[in-house]
Structure formats: structure tokens, C-alpha cells
Amino acid sequence: MADADEPSSIPNSIPSDPSDANLQKKHASVIERLANRNQTRLENSITRRSESDSSTSSTSSFLDRFSDSKRAIESALAQCRLTPPDPAQLRSHLDGISTSISDLEKLVAESSYSLPSYEVRASLKSISELKQALDNLNSELLPKKKFSFKNKATKKDQKSESKDPGLENADSMLMNKQQQASYSARDSPGIRDKDGEILVKNFKGSDVGEFTISGLSSCEVKLIGSVRALFIHKLRNCKVYTGPVMGSILIDDVEECTFAMASHQIRIHNAKKSDFYLRVRSRPIIEDSSSVRFAPYRVSYEGIEEDLTDATLGVETGNWENVDDFRWLRAVPSPNWSILPEDERIDTIKISPTEG
Amino acid sequence: MGLLSIIRKIKRKEKEMRILMVGLDNSGKTTIVLKINGEDTSVISPTLGFNIKTIIYHKYTLNIWDVGGQKTIRSCWRNYFEQRDGLVWVVDSSDLRRLDDCKSELDNLLKEERLSGASLLILANKQDIKGALSPEEIAKVLNLEAMDKTRHWKIVGCSAYTGEGLLEGFDWLVQDVASRIYVLD
Secondary structure, three states, X not given: OHHHHHHHHHHHOOOOHHHHHHHHHHHHHHHHHHHHHHHHHHHHHHHHHHHHXXXXXXXHHHHHHHHHHHHHHHHHHHHHHHOOOOHHHHHHHHHHHHXXXXXXXXXHHHHOOOOOHHHHXXXXXXXXXXXXXXXXXXXXXXXXXXXXXXXXXXXXXXXXXXXXXXXXXXXXXXXXXXXXXXXXXXXXXXXXXXXOOEEEEEOOOOOOOEEEEEEEEOOEEEEEOOEXXXXXXXXXXXXXXXXXXXXXXEEEEXXXXXXXXXEEEEEEEEEEEEEEEEEEOOOOEEEOOEXXXXXXXXXXXXXXXHHHHHOOOOOOOOHHHOOEEOOXXXXXXXXXXXXXXXXXXOOOEEOOOOOO | XXXXXXXXXXXXXXXXXXXXXXXXXXXXXXXXXXXXXXXXXXOOOOOOOEEEEEEEEOOEEXXXXXXXXXXXXXXXXXXXXXXXXXEEEEEEOOOOOXXXXXXXXXXXXXXXXXXXXXXXXXXXXXXXXXXXXXXXXXXXXXXHHHOOOOOOEEEEEOOOOOOOOHHHHHXXXXXXXXXXXXXXX
């Protein structure tokens, strides 16, 4: 405006008509421009407001759609559990449910841009719960397909077996039980499928490679001495206390368990409501886990110091609290794990070799 | 002059090979790479993301991409498929329970067109652990014989802990890649 005002006061000193008219034209055009600008600004703000309206409405419509299909899936699951359809249709039925879950997941992914992050998180959580429920149903209703050899391979092996019938190695053992030839059924050292027992193993003086603890419920397992690799799978309400593991520990599918263990590497998958007392050379990791808590290692038995030193685990590394959550790759701390408060920690576990 | 021959020429000058290392988590990929490079292997955290190591091996420069194997990040593997000369699939021979997982992930990988030209080295790792399956047994479980006939592949037993077998495996891989790319040498 100032630009336009000033020239309009000048005409008094310079009385030339044509330029005056010119100036007035200019003035008018400036005012017009300003008015235009104001108008567009108003329009913009209106559209912006309606946009934000639509985003809140899209949130609520998303939530409606989400909860509708969630309810549909849940009722399908519940119905399936109550009155299982006949086996021939079961698989396709379950596949159908799984497709609708992934559709739901897609919906969340598509809307995730416009949704508040809380809603995204909440819906992702309920999706994973649905998936879990479907998995449970799957494993309840459908027998798990076992790994088996292809005909071609077994034929060849039979030949080689007949050449060397006395062969007592793992290979020929496997061939003998071709039908059930699942490698997990092999007599690898381990503790499997027990309920409500206290199990103590002493590895002192024996050369154990990998060791498996699987399918236990309400058991207490104590391992004295060290092993090279430890696999833990499907434990419910168990306590596991071990000496040092020279290699790595792989934990999968555990619930309401307590672990005290020392190792070079620890990977924890699908753990829920479990406590871990760890000493680790590297950073422990969790994946698909929730409500897991961590504290420093507390196990003692006669000679544990020596075993720990041999496994280069003689000193506390402080890594027990450096947990990486592979399902939470963000700057903010993962909600899936926490540090076990000191007053809730167990006392040092003392294992005596005569136990059990 | 075709595009392929230009690429060959450029590569020949650099004598560079791009190698991708993948496999399930806990199979020992990072340990293998560090062991080959003569580094300390006693403190290795599970790989979150990937590591790249450049190693001079005989007269070649190996660019080894070691990508984390945790389930969550397996879907990222495909971001590293472009222009691979060699593929190393690492198996934890002592992890019997997850061999079917291992097989299905490998099958998926080999379906990938971008990797169709890459030589495949399968390392049956952790042979030092008592109870580990032999490379022959692993080959059977993974049904390697049924693989596409055009694929160059080899399975080698190794131990990243002792270092045994690693050189044998990488010698084969480098020779095989070299015989395809540096034909005129």
C-alpha cells in the first residue's frame, strides 16, 4: 500500500496529468492484486480446514472399517474353534481367514500415512494378535507337516547303505527311519517333552556340542558345565539356568519363563512375559517378543568361574541391558522389553551337582 | 560393441567381484566374513542391517555384503540383489529344527531372477560343533541336486570358529566367478 500511496501524493508537486492517470491505474492494479491475494488466502484456509476435517473423518471411518473386519475375523476364528469344518475344507477356510487378516494389514498400511501414530500402533498390535490366534488355531487343528526325504534321494541312499551295512554313522541311522526322517527326531543331545520335572545335567568332562531344550512345561532345567550351542524351543512356565555357552543361544517360542544364561550371542524370538538374567559378549536381540525383562547373570556352581573364564565370559560385559529389538527400529526405546527392577530379581541360583 | 562387453571390460579393469552373503540368523555370516579378513570374532552382535567388507583375495577385490538374517529383516535382502557375481548361502549345520526354514528361504532366493547368473556357494557352517550335520546331509535336506542345471553351485563344510573350509569355499567361488567374467585372462 505504501508504494501506491506515496506516488499519489507526488502529483501535487508534479502536475502532469498523463502520469497521474498512470499512477492511478497502477494504484488500482495493486489494490486489485492485494484483494486477489486475500481472496485466495481465504479460499486456501477453507480448503485446508476441510482437509483436516476429512482427515479426522477418515480416521474414524478407518477405525470403523478396521473394527468391523476385525470382529468378522474374530468371529470366524471362534466359530472355527467351536465347530471345526470338515478337514477337507479346513485348510481353505483357514487360508481365507489368513487372507482377510492380510487384507486388514494392507488397509492399515495404506491408511498409515494419514493416521495418528497411536492408531497405527494399536491396529498393528491387534493384527498381530489376530495372526497369533490364527497360528494357534492352525497348530491345533492341522497336524504339522513333517520334513521328509524325497523318494529319489532315499533310493540312492539305500544303495549306499547296502554297500556298507555296518555303518553306524548318523547318515545310515537316518536312512533306517526314512518314513519319519525328521532331523529333529534324531538323537541329538537334549531335553524334550517333559512336564513338571526338575532336570539337572552335568556336562563337566564331557564334550557336548549342541544341546536342545524343547517342549517343556512347568519344568526346572539346570545345566552345569559348558556347551557349544544351545537351542531352546517351546517352553511354558519353565526355569532354565545354565553355565556358559561358547557359541550362541537361540530361543524361540517361550512364555512365562525365567532364564539365567551366559553366552557369546543370544537371540530371543517369540518370547512373552519372561525374565532373562544374562551375561553376553555381544548385544542380545529380541524379535516378535513382548513383556520381556532383563537383568545381570546370577548362577553359581562349583567351578563356574573357571568355566566362565574358559568361555571368555569371566567378566561382566554390561551387555545384558543393551538389548536390540528387531521389531522396533526407532530412536525411542522399545516397549517390548524393560530392565527388571532390582527388588524383583531372583537371588543367585546355586546348582549342586548332586541335585535331581 | 555390446553393452555386456563394455561392462565386462570395466569390471576387468577393476577386478572386482560383488558377493552377497545371506542365510538364516545365527548361521555365522558375520563371523565368516571377519574370520576371512583375519579380524577378532569373539564379540559379534547379531547384524541389524548389513556390513560391507572389501577384501583383496589373490588378484581380485571382493566386495562382500553381509546382510542380517533375522526374520524381520529378511524381506530387505532383495534390496541387495542387483549385480551380484557371487552368492554365499550360510547354513547353521547344528540347527536341525530350522532346516526346513532354511530350505524354503533358499528356494525363495533362487527364484529371484536378478540372482540367476550368480555362482552359489553354500557353506555348511559350524562343522566344529559335535552333532552338526555333514555337508552331504545338508545337501540332501536342501535338495540341492534338484537345482536348476544352469546354476554353478558348490557346498562346502566349514567352521567360522576354527576357519576350516572357508578358504576352500571362497577359492571355488572366486575361481568360478572369474571364469565367467574374466574370460579373456
